[in-house]
Structure formats: structure tokens, C-alpha cells
Amino acid sequence: MNLDTFVFMSISGTIDSIKMILSQGRLNDAYALLRKYFDSTIINVYTNLYLNDHFSWDNLIVEQIEDWRSGKQTMPEYRIISKYIHESKKTEYITTLLRQDNRYRRIRERCNDHTHYNFYRHVVFNINEIHNPKRVQALNQFQEDLIAIFIQHLSYSFCLNDHYMMSSDYIDYLDAGMVPVEGSQYWVSPFVQKVFDDYIKKYRPEIASAIKERTAMELQ
């Protein structure tokens, strides 16, 4: 197990919680969890990028991440970790594409507006007993926001850890005591290819092309 395995399991739980709450018609509460999902993904990208920048054979313990993991220190605030990601050369090609419009700023504003009841209109989106002619329209927006956050996380993850996409074939060969087929370390897991097709290619083809250009992994 590493940091990411636990973080991904936890995020999966948050997504399940969103589904449960949305099923109850509590769209306003679901936005509070969507904000948490957004934060979780940025923290995950930051920890990976920070480790990528600081981890080496001469520095096996990266103090800031170790202190966060052991409970000695909190994660820096969102503004700081977001700035760190946005100013990194390693993630620049993804950041440039993600920030070509202001959609992520607007998503955070919507999340905050719902979480903090910044406007009265947000109150009614948590009431499931009344007919709300704007409910489905708001759900359309929620769907768009959810997908955008997922794409942002996937894009950065594939940029920083493209080996995460690897299919099990390479390891299966080794486990069986066989020499892996040449190049099998670049084969992509079907579940990864599926979300790449269904989300990144479908909604952000320019990001899909950029990832394919820069990775050794054999994405279709």
C-alpha cells in the first residue's frame, strides 16, 4: 500500500456518499461533498508532485509529506498547494489546457456558494419535498462539474504517474516466473482505457491528445 491507494479508496467512498445524498434529492449537500472531492484531488496531485520534486535516494523521507501522514503537520492551505501545482513545469502542459478557460474557478465558486448558503436560492436545492422546476437543470450543472473535476484529477495523475495505467500482464508474467513480453510494461489496463475514452477523449479531446503525445503508455 502507498499513500495513493488509501487516498483513492477514500475518494471512492466520497463519490459513493455523493451518490447516496443525490439519491435523496439533497443537491445542495451534494455540492459540499463535491467541494471535498475537488480538494481531495488537488491534495493528491500536490502530494505526488511534491514527492516527485523532493524524493530521491538521498532524501527517502520527504519531511512535509511525512509530517502530514504522521499527523505532525496539516496540509498547506488550498491556495498554496494550488499555486504550487499551477507553477510546476512538470505539469505545465496539463495546467495550460485545464486553465484555458475559467471553468474550475466557477466550479469552486458554485461549490462554495452551495456549502456556505451564499445566496438564498441554494437553500431550496436541499428540499426534496417540493417541486423545483430548476432541479434537473441544477443536476445537469452538477454533472458537468463532477466530470470536470474527474478529468482534472485523471489528467494530472496520468501526467505524474503514468505507470498507474499499466495493465496487470507485466506483473502476471513475473508472478508466473516468466519473462514479460517485450513492451508489456506499456500496456494499459482496460478500466483505464475505458475512462480515458468515456471521459477525457469525449469531453476534453485536446487533453487526451496531449497525454497520448507525452506518455510511453499505449493509450488508444
Next chain:
Amino acid sequence: MIDSFSKHNLENEYFEHAVFDNLEDISNFYDSLSHNIISFLDQGTNHY
């Protein structure tokens, strides 16, 4: 579970919305990714 009172007052279009499939896809993806990493992680060489 969706109680009958709430369901009655929410629109069918809401419950049949594709976002529920998206949430299923995304949750399953993170679970699969986590297990994929576990399968190839070399715990002896990667502290994190």
C-alpha cells in the same frame, strides 16, 4: 433508499439522470486504480 414521499415529489427525470451512472463509473475507477497500484507496488523500494 428513497422514501415514497420524496420520490413522489422529485421528478422522474432527476432519478434517471446520467449523473448517477457517472458517479458509479468514477467510484469504480478509483477502486480499480487503487487495486491496480497494490498489484504492482514494490513496497521495498517506494516508501510512499
